[in-house]
Amino acid sequence: MMNRREAMKRVAVILGGSLTISTITVFQQGCQRSPERMPGVFSDEDADLLNIIGDIILPPTDTPGAAAVDTGGFAVKMLEDCYSEEARTKVTTLLRETLLDFKDLTTDEQVQKITEIDGLAYSENENKVDNGEETEEGDKWEAYKMIKELTLFGFFTSEPGMTEVLEYVEIPGRFEGCVELKPGQKAWA
């Protein structure tokens, strides 16, 4: 797993001159000193928490789970580089407010909590929320959906996800449009 400092360095290199000194300082403060105080800025703890959530969504079974491929670190990287600050802030708010004491819960309680959030985030009522009636709740569900989407995306595009959980053929060599599905056949990656 890539540590935060490495990740930040890489981001700085990618962004080149567009990162100002003050931005970098803010990032570093966020990363090293008081991560929970900086909305939209992620820490190692956030990545760890995302891995715990990841393993609840996609637990290890006879194949690896989400944490084994570090979907938490991947989600943080994607959020940092591919998402708006607004989106990032929604995610940190969920992690640090709604899930403030999450790590203190028992495993069963954690599963129960995520199951509950998942149910609410995808429930029928949620459409109303999208229409702006309950913005705060809506932000929460949106943040959870982002986390879940990145967890699934990161997992099913990882090497174990593609080669062990799904079936990946790097060079198929031919195309067959209509083949019989074998019993127990996994989906193509």
Place this chain on the structure above:
Amino acid sequence: MYFNNQARQENVYDAIVVGSGISGGWAAKELCEKGLKTIVLERGRNVEHIKDYTTATKKPWELEYRGRDTMEVKENYHIQSRCYAFDEATQHFWVNDKENPYNEIKPFNWLRGYQVGGRSLMWGRQVYRWSPMDFEANAEDGYGVDWPVRYDDIKDWYTYVEKFVGISGRKENLPQLPDSHFMPPMEMTCVEKHMADRVREHFNGRVITIGRVANHTEGLDGRGPCQFRNLCARGCPLGGYFSSNSATIPAAQRTGNLTLRPFSIVTEILYDKDKNRATGVRILDAETNESKEYFARIIFLNASTLGTAWILLNSTSDVFPNGFGNSSEQVGHNLMDHHFGVGAYARFDGFEDQYTYGRRPNGIYIPRFRNISKDTMRSDYVRGFGYQGGGSRGRGIGGPAGVGAEFKESLTVPGQWSLGIGSWGEHLPYYENKVSLNYDKTDKWGLPTLDIDCEFKENEMAMRKDMQQSAMEMLEAAGGKNVTGYDDMPPPGHCIHEMGTARMGHDPKTSVVNKWNQMHEAQNVFITDGSFMSSSACQNPSLTYMAFTARACDHALKELNKQNL
């Protein structure tokens, strides 16, 4: 044979080709193979086949963002990143929008690849012949000018280029979509076959065929066959599809007659008013900012539709105060694209014991069925459209909700079948759809930028209604569930089929090139990229550019040999 008898000087060639994309590559190949010392001037960097396909063999997990675009990329490529073929693995083949500005008088997505091979690297590879009806359309309904060419004039040239390109497809014997010289077709999926059968029954023989695609299902001169990875737009190290880089440029290089000069922005065509001919071109070296001149007996403009229009408009002189060969005032006008991004999709139940193998870089095609005969005439619009689409089996069962082992398991099994079709429609040539030069807004080389002023009008809008409705009707007839229509209404340019800015016609007063793609006012300048197109039909146009390029090269050599050029 014609040979350049002048003493060999630096910068003097038999032929100059401006641009190395799909039509420039063909001009280079044909002219070099005919023995002409040819220089290809390409404004972008070199991209060598195989060597420069830097992402071609990367596995999904080897891409830092697994293919997605970062915020920074979205900012620097804010237009290009809208393209379906743009992603983390192909980004290096697209222009940086900040460095390559243009001005949208009306919304227009100008999608570009400035490099050797141009957009032939990332193209969609769908290739369809035009039919007799398409060349007659302008004369028939009066939009645009009459094509001075008919299907019979170009038929054999289609065959000629198809044999080299390598196209897979199935014969259908349709008058509105003549068959090409085909390699074996790719297979259709069960749901596609099912849909094809139902549509044929319900719609009086309406055909659904496999896409005709420049992916090779057999090896061809050491290229391919396609290995069904479906990563074409990264460049194919196996040569599984046709591009300038994999096919025409290597063929030109094998003759020993090719000089390829990347980083060469052609800024002007040079003209000798006493001899009534172009003498060469001036370039700006994109790296050194140095200006240079190159001379030749003949010049082929293959800089892309808007690139060629830019060069012509920027080549002003006493003789041509409003642009090179532009006494007709048609240069830059009649800009067309195809209008698309409209169609429907549906779920298909059943076929649970069926699946597919491999990743097919192709889909299905529904040839035009409107306005092709007396009983298919529409009163609400002229011309027509075709559909491209595909039916495949998804991954995972159940909805997005859920967590845990069962949820995980549900995402690892084959899911439901679905099939979608989207339409490509003809865009009529309108004089007022145009590009012009903006000298106030210059690029980083101090060159004028293009103002692009183009839109779809009533005919296209009326057609779109039918495009969506007919798609839904066919899916419903085929038993599709949750049939959903859509119309995303992307702006012109988004289809990357821009054409028409130097149209072909009989009359020098109303057109820019003659039936041999020679400029009316400078017969040693040939324009064979999309700008010569007098109408757009509804088929993907690259094959037609290639056929006309080969024909024009043949004509050029005959004329050189007769000392007419």
